[in-house]
Structures are given as C-alpha cells and as structure tokens.
Amino acid sequence: MTRLSDTAGRTGEDLISKISVSGLLELDGDGESVWVDVIRRMDEVYSELLRNETDLERKNAELEEAQTFISSVIASVSDILIACSSDGVIKKANPAFLTLLGMSESDVIGSRIFDYVLPEDRKEAERLASAGQQGRVLEGDLRFRTADGREECLAMRCATLFDGRRRRFGAVLTGRPISELRQAYQALHLAHRELQQAQRRLIEQEKMASLGRLVAGVAHELNNPISFVYANIYTLDRYRKNLVLYLDAVHKGADALEIGALRKTLKIDSILADIDPLLEGTIEGADRISDIVKNLRRLSFSKTAERQPVDLDRLVRNAAHLAIRAKNSLADVVIDSAPGLIIHAHEGQIHQIVVNLIDNALDAIARCANPKVRITAARLDSAIEIRIADNGPGIAESDMGKIFEPFFTTKSVGEGTGLGLWISFSIVEDYGGTITAHNGDAGGAEFRVMLPLDG
Incomplete structure (x- = not known):
C-alpha cells in the first residue's frame, strides 16, 4: 500500500525539479527570486502534508483501539x-x-x-x-x-x-x-422464607420464655387465694359434718338436755357465726382467681387480634406484680402511674414489653445492697411515656449500641436468650414508637418507651 507521505514527497520533489530546471532555462534576475519563493512555499505545503499524515495515522490508531475495546466489551x-x-x-x-x-x-x-x-x-x-x-x-x-x-x-x-x-x-x-x-429469585425467596421461619421460631422461643416468667408470677399470685379457698372449704366441710350430727340428733327426737349438750360439744353456735365470714372469704378468693384468669385471657400475643383499649396503669401494676413474684424479689419497686392512661394496643404485647424491662431491672439489682426500681407512666402530648429505672451498675458504654441487637446479652449462659430487648424493640417499632436506654446521673440504667396514643 502506497503511503500518503511517500506520494506527496515524490510529487513535491518532481515539481520542484521541473520548476527549477524550467526557471533556470527561461528566467534570470528577478524571475529567479520568484521561483525561489514558489519553491519555498511548496516546501511549506509539503511539510504540512507530512504533519496531516502523522495526525491521520495517530487518529486511525486511536479509532482502531477504541473499536477493539468496544468489541472486547461486547x-x-x-x-x-x-x-x-x-x-x-x-x-x-x-x-x-x-x-x-x-x-x-x-x-x-x-x-x-x-x-x-x-x-x-x-x-x-x-x-x-x-x-x-x-x-x-x-x-x-x-x-x-x-x-x-x-x-x-x-x-x-x-x-x-x-x-x-x-x-x-x-x-x-x-x-x-x-x-x-427464576433460579436466582427462587433461591432468594427460599432464603427469605427460611429467615422468616427462623425469626418466627426465635420470637416464639422468647414468647415461651416470657410465658414461663408470667406463669411463675401467676403461680405465686394464684397460690394465696387458692390456699385460702382450700382452707375455707376444708373448714366448711368439717363444720358440715358437725351440723349433720347435730341435725341427725334433732330429727331422731333426742331430748332437750341431750340436744343442748350436743350443741355445746359440736360448737354449733360458733359454726353458725363462722359460716358467713368463711363463705365471704371463699367468694373473695374465687373472685381473685377469676380476675387473674381474666387478666391472662387478655394477654394475647397474637398480632392478628384487633387492638383494644388498654388501661396502661392497670397493666403496668399487674406486670410489675407478676414480675416481682416470679423473681421472688425483695426490691423496693415504686410505681408512679397516672390513672386513666388508655392506649389502643394488643395488651399481651405491651405487657411483654413492660415485663421484659422490669425483669431486666430486677436482674441488674439482684446483688445490690438496697435494690430499687422506679416505674413511671404518664401522658406526653400525643404519646404515652413509660420509664423503668434501677439503681444497678448501669450499662457499659461499649454495650450501649448493641443492647437491642438479637442474641446480645450480658447475662451468664442459661440465664438469658438475648431476645427480650430485641423483641421489645420490634414491638415498639411496629406501633410507631421508640425505645431508648441510657445511664442515669445517679447511676443505674433507665429505659424509656414512647408509644403514640393513636396506636
């Protein structure tokens, strides 16, 4: 292939040779200077042609490189x-x-x-x-x-x-x-489903743990009225036997002296005087058991149930009472809750939050000389605030950013699952609220739960 520079060079040289010979044969003097000027201009044109050829070759190389790159990418x-x-x-x-x-x-x-x-x-x-x-x-x-x-x-x-x-x-x-x-989607869908199942299992496990703590508290709570009712019934049964003996004697036509002696021996007058208090106490114990059962029935953990008005003051006091009984704690628990705090929620979920926080507080002060827990509930504008503070050692700064993470716990192995605060955080988040933790100025930890009134 003939290069543009070679062709231009030969053409310029031939032209210059012809002009030079022709000029020398026909002209001299001023005519010769004109031809010199023409030759000089031809040299400039020739040089410019060489520069253009170099630029053209460089651009061709860049174009070929770009085409090669694009072809490689494709x-x-x-x-x-x-x-x-x-x-x-x-x-x-x-x-x-x-x-x-x-x-x-x-x-x-x-x-x-x-x-x-x-x-x-x-x-x-x-x-x-x-x-x-x-x-x-x-x-x-x-x-x-x-x-x-x-x-x-x-x-x-x-x-x-x-x-x-x-x-x-x-x-x-x-x-x-x-x-x-489709394979990628199916793999992603399977992984997501397994993650959801694992999450549900973890939540159910924590629910069972919460239910275990609740049952322990309820067992202590039911023990008193049941024992009271049982003792009263046992006494009433003993009274019944004495009354049967006395009535049998009356119906058999015993004389007045025998009936009087029997009345005194069987303490019929004391029995008759004691029956009313025994029945009243038994009915009171049965009512107490009925109230406890009603409270348990309200504690539904199902998210599908419709939200109902919840008396937060009653719920906080009941949760604190059950948590204390479950732990057999001797802590001084102070509850400052305004009556009439109503929120639309699932009572079981809010109960679980409060029990988890109180349970953690009681664990934190278990080794304190003068254990104290303070629970406050109040209305703030369009939200309800629940604060649970203790006088324990507080939360380490290194742990403050991790306490709401699943499986994180500062308790010993076997004492905690690390899911209580995470589930509480998830529940509060579902309600559009917030839950935060910080250390108090006087020591100890404080958890603050904010729940919107509109639920």
Missing part, C-alpha cells in the same frame, strides 16, 4: 446483545446471542430478528423493536429457538439506537435467560 457480556434497525434487520450481535442460536456472525448479520423468535412471539418482537421509533425503553419476554432445538425464554430490555448524527436508527436489545433469573 464479546465479554454474558447477556445477549443485539443491535438492529427499526425494521428488525440485525446490524450487530454479540457472541452470547450467536452461541444461543448456534450460528456464525456472517449468517446472522443482515437477517431479521423476527426470524429467530417463535411465531407466536413475533408481535411482541415487533413491539420491542419499535423502541427505536418511540424513543423509550421497552421490556418484555421473547422465546428463541436454541441451537439444540430447545426453547429459551429471555427477559428483553430494548432502548433506542442512534446513528452518528444522533438520529433514531433502530433498537438495542439486551436479554437474559429467565431460567437464571
């Missing part, structure tokens, strides 16, 4: 890539598409993309190819016939293809086999 793309005109004629296709069809590039270039999709997908292919005319991104699914005779469905995304003058020329189609997407 070839390395694992998704299929097709560039076609607005009427579906394929102008460029990457190796992924050629591998899918089992064809060479020379066979594909110039053909129409509609030739490779299933007949029933032709209209969809035409719609996607129209992205070049519409100037917008279109998405859809196309089924192609593969090299081994199978059908491969691809999720296609089509955008406008522009020519060198930024005019709409056609469409660029990219696609990925839906089977890969």
Whole structure:
C-alpha cells in the first residue's frame, strides 16, 4: 500500500525539479527570486502534508483501539446483545446471542430478528423493536429457538439506537435467560422464607420464655387465694359434718338436755357465726382467681387480634406484680402511674414489653445492697411515656449500641436468650414508637418507651 507521505514527497520533489530546471532555462534576475519563493512555499505545503499524515495515522490508531475495546466489551457480556434497525434487520450481535442460536456472525448479520423468535412471539418482537421509533425503553419476554432445538425464554430490555448524527436508527436489545433469573429469585425467596421461619421460631422461643416468667408470677399470685379457698372449704366441710350430727340428733327426737349438750360439744353456735365470714372469704378468693384468669385471657400475643383499649396503669401494676413474684424479689419497686392512661394496643404485647424491662431491672439489682426500681407512666402530648429505672451498675458504654441487637446479652449462659430487648424493640417499632436506654446521673440504667396514643 502506497503511503500518503511517500506520494506527496515524490510529487513535491518532481515539481520542484521541473520548476527549477524550467526557471533556470527561461528566467534570470528577478524571475529567479520568484521561483525561489514558489519553491519555498511548496516546501511549506509539503511539510504540512507530512504533519496531516502523522495526525491521520495517530487518529486511525486511536479509532482502531477504541473499536477493539468496544468489541472486547461486547464479546465479554454474558447477556445477549443485539443491535438492529427499526425494521428488525440485525446490524450487530454479540457472541452470547450467536452461541444461543448456534450460528456464525456472517449468517446472522443482515437477517431479521423476527426470524429467530417463535411465531407466536413475533408481535411482541415487533413491539420491542419499535423502541427505536418511540424513543423509550421497552421490556418484555421473547422465546428463541436454541441451537439444540430447545426453547429459551429471555427477559428483553430494548432502548433506542442512534446513528452518528444522533438520529433514531433502530433498537438495542439486551436479554437474559429467565431460567437464571427464576433460579436466582427462587433461591432468594427460599432464603427469605427460611429467615422468616427462623425469626418466627426465635420470637416464639422468647414468647415461651416470657410465658414461663408470667406463669411463675401467676403461680405465686394464684397460690394465696387458692390456699385460702382450700382452707375455707376444708373448714366448711368439717363444720358440715358437725351440723349433720347435730341435725341427725334433732330429727331422731333426742331430748332437750341431750340436744343442748350436743350443741355445746359440736360448737354449733360458733359454726353458725363462722359460716358467713368463711363463705365471704371463699367468694373473695374465687373472685381473685377469676380476675387473674381474666387478666391472662387478655394477654394475647397474637398480632392478628384487633387492638383494644388498654388501661396502661392497670397493666403496668399487674406486670410489675407478676414480675416481682416470679423473681421472688425483695426490691423496693415504686410505681408512679397516672390513672386513666388508655392506649389502643394488643395488651399481651405491651405487657411483654413492660415485663421484659422490669425483669431486666430486677436482674441488674439482684446483688445490690438496697435494690430499687422506679416505674413511671404518664401522658406526653400525643404519646404515652413509660420509664423503668434501677439503681444497678448501669450499662457499659461499649454495650450501649448493641443492647437491642438479637442474641446480645450480658447475662451468664442459661440465664438469658438475648431476645427480650430485641423483641421489645420490634414491638415498639411496629406501633410507631421508640425505645431508648441510657445511664442515669445517679447511676443505674433507665429505659424509656414512647408509644403514640393513636396506636
């Protein structure tokens, strides 16, 4: 191939030679100076031609490098890539598409993309190819016939293809086999489902732990009225036997002296005087048991149940009482709660929050010389605030940012699951509230729960 610089050089040299000879034969003096000037200008033109040739060669090299880079990028793309005109004629296709069809590039270039999709997908292919005319991104699914005779469905995304003058020329189609997407989605869905199941199991385990603490408190709470009722019934049964003996004597027609002696021996007068207090005490104990059972029935942990008005003052006092009885704690627990604090919520969930916080506070002060817990509940604007503070050692600064994380606990192995505060945090968050913790100025830890009144 003859280079532009070589041709220009020979032409310039021949021209200069001819001019020089002609000038020397025909002119002298001033005419000679004119020819010298012409020769000098021809040298300048020649030099400029050489510079242009160098620039052209450099730009050609840059263009070839850019084309090589673009071709390499297109070839390395694992998704299929097709560039076609607005009427579906394929102008460029990457190796992924050629591998899918089992064809060479020379066979594909110039053909129409509609030739490779299933007949029933032709209209969809035409719609996607129209992205070049519409100037917008279109998405859809196309089924192609593969090299081994199978059908491969691809999720296609089509955008406008522009020519060198930024005019709409056609469409660029990219696609990925839906089977890969489906497998990835199924794997993600399976992982998400397993995570949800694990989370539900953890929550259920913590619920059982909370239920265990609740049952322990209820057992202590039921013990007194049940023991009282049992003792009264045992006494009433003993009185019944004495009354039966006395009435049998009366019905058998015993004389007055015998009946009087029997009345004194069996203490009938004392029995009759004691029956009313025994019955009243028994009824009171039964009412107390009934109230405890009603409270337990209200403590539903189900999220699907409808929210009901909850008397927060009653709930806090009941939760504190059960937590103290479950721990057999001798702590001085002070409750400062305003009556009439009503919030729409699931009573069991709010009860679980309060019991968890009180339980943690009682654990924190278990080794204190003068253990104290202070519980306050009050209304602040459009929210209800619950504070639970203790005079224990407080929370270490290194642990402050982790206390609401699942499985984090400062208790010994077997004493805590590390899920109580996490579940409490999750419940409060579901209500649109907040739960925070900090160390008090006088020592000890304080937890603050804010619950919106509108629930």
